[in-house]
Amino acid sequence: MGLIISRMNREAALKLVYKYTKKESLRKHMLAVEAAMRLYAQNYGEDAEKWGIVGLLHDFDYERWPDPPDHPLKGAEILAQEGYPADVIYAIKSHADYLPDFPRVTPLDKALYACDELAGFITACAKVRPEKIRGLKTKSVRKKMKQQSFAAAVNREDMLNGAADLGVEFNDHVQKVIDAMSEIADELDLNPDSNNPLNDQP
Numbered sequence: 001m002g003l004i005i006s007r008m009n010r011e012a013a014l015k016l017v018y019k020y021t022k023k024e025s026l027r028k029h030m031l032a033v034e035a036a037m038r039l040y041a042q043n044y045g046e047d048a049e050k051w052g053i054v055g056l057l058h059d060f061d062y063e064r065w066p067d068p069p070d071h072p073l074k075g076a077e078i079l080a081q082e083g084y085p086a087d088v089i090y091a092i093k094s095h096a097d098y099l100p101d102f103p104r105v106t107p108l109d110k111a112l113y114a115c116d117e118l119a120g121f122i123t124a125c126a127k128v129r130p131e132k133i134r135g136l137k138t139k140s141v142r143k144k145m146k147q148q149s150f151a152a153a154v155n156r157e158d159m160l161n162g163a164a165d166l167g168v169e170f171n172d173h174v175q176k177v178i179d180a181m182s183e184i185a186d187e188l189d190l191n192p193d194s195n196n197p198l199n200d201q202p
Contacts, residue, residue, distance in 0.1 A: 057079065057084075
């Protein structure tokens with residue numbers, strides 16, 4: 001019997017993040033993807049807690065096992081031991097392009113892939129602005145995408161293809177993810193009025 005996703009279980013998921021991930025930047029990335037996933041779940045009438053936990057846990061094993069296919073398979077083993085549902089584990093596996101046995105099938109799978117790289121790119125865009133994420137517009141993100149030297153590790157085609165596979169217009173997708181991340185700007189240290197690094201253990 002799978003673990004029942006609830007607000008209480010988000011705390012357990014966050015503890016896994018802190019146990020396996022020490023880098024603040026990676027913790028914040030997972031929080032950003034969680035926020036985007038929650039917004040999409042609400043838009044689709046899906047379980048926001050489940051979708052949020054998928055976003056929160058998708059990279060929790062990356063720092064310890066960064067090489068494919070250890071990431072995300074090592075994490076998937078841990079999640080299975082912890083009793084997470086099969087669809088949560090499958091979605092996390094499916095965000096890795098190098099695992100052909102786990103194609104993205106459901107909206108949950110596709111939303112994670114669509115939000116993952118984009119959230120990282122939006123973070124990079126926000127960090128170079130004095131206003132950080134406040135007032136960040138889609139057109140600014142698109143402009144930065146054309147600068148191949150900016151956040152060069154982020155694959156632009158992956159971002160575009162992720163939105164297309166999810167069935168959303170790319171500009172609308174960018175704005176949704178900006179809006180979601182803006183809601184937790186303090187936690188992400190992307191609010192120009194505050195500096196709130198994630199130092200405390202949950």
